[in-house]
Amino acid sequence: MQSDGLPTPNEVLRHSIGHPEPPLDPAYGREEIVISSDPLEPNKLMRANRRLLDLITTFGVAAQKEEHGLCDKCIEEICVLLNTPRINNSEFTSFWETNDTSFSVFRKMSIVEKYEFLRELVNRYLARRHELYNAHGYTATTLQVKSDSFAHKRSGSLAKQKVCDLLVGAGFRRRADFAQTAALDEGEFSLPDDRGNARAYEAMMQSLGADNRWSKQLNKTPDFCFRSCGRLWIVEHKHMKELGGGQDKQIAELIALIEHEESIKSISYVSFMDGILFNCIMSDSASGKVAKQRDRILKGTSTASRNYFTNTAGFVYLLSSLSRCTNGRPHNDSGGRLRP
16 A cells, blocks of 8 residues: 555556456446337337338339339338338348448438439349348348347447446546536546547646646547546546457557656546456466567556556456545445445
């Protein structure tokens, strides 16, 4: 422990390593049921998709008979049906990805462009998928499967909610007017990266005389900030599960944060990494590039006296220590408790 009663960065990191991230974090459960439980009572999405597929069949028959007026009516109704919420889970719209286009691109088109687009894509779908799917049997479960495959795209808001829940559970309260006040009282937190808060965060850091080098160099605003024990705590949070893609850049951002120690002693930086990638990086068996990342984290927490690198357990441990801090105790309106 440090003289102010807070754990050292090394102690928090050791606690994190000793309590690794679970394979399944309930905070990131994001199941969304889009079909009805009873196939005999289809919901709006199921009915719209069934009608969409019927219209594709009708279009194909009408095209063979050169009934151009009926083809036009089919396209017009298909266009209307594609306004149905979650219809992007359809077999038809999923096929678009194989043609180098997407549902989001379609939504930005003019009505004339949409009609031309749909006429071409319906023809392609009839030639390459419709008979194949009919042979195997269309099923509403496809809508659910596709929705499930999109679940990872909803993790951003869940990550933010997880940290908010941990802070509230530790007795902190969110400052609703941070954009106007550019200040936090003891026991309050804010999300600098939220719309309208970035300038307030910069103004607060400037008023403290902080160099704010990490934000300036990376041209980004941290995810959270809160006041406790007479310090301003600045948190960058990343949910990471595996290496590859842009993960190296994100890891580098977390490491750079703890390597930057402000001359203002009332400011602490916290790099919070959750997800099972934390276990991989901090493993004794780490090798190559991962081992170098681990070494930088270990060195950063050894040399920094006020900056922390944590996983979920380490962050909870730190918040718990802050709640017992004699220099200032977070006000607890709700009586909430830290998660176990």
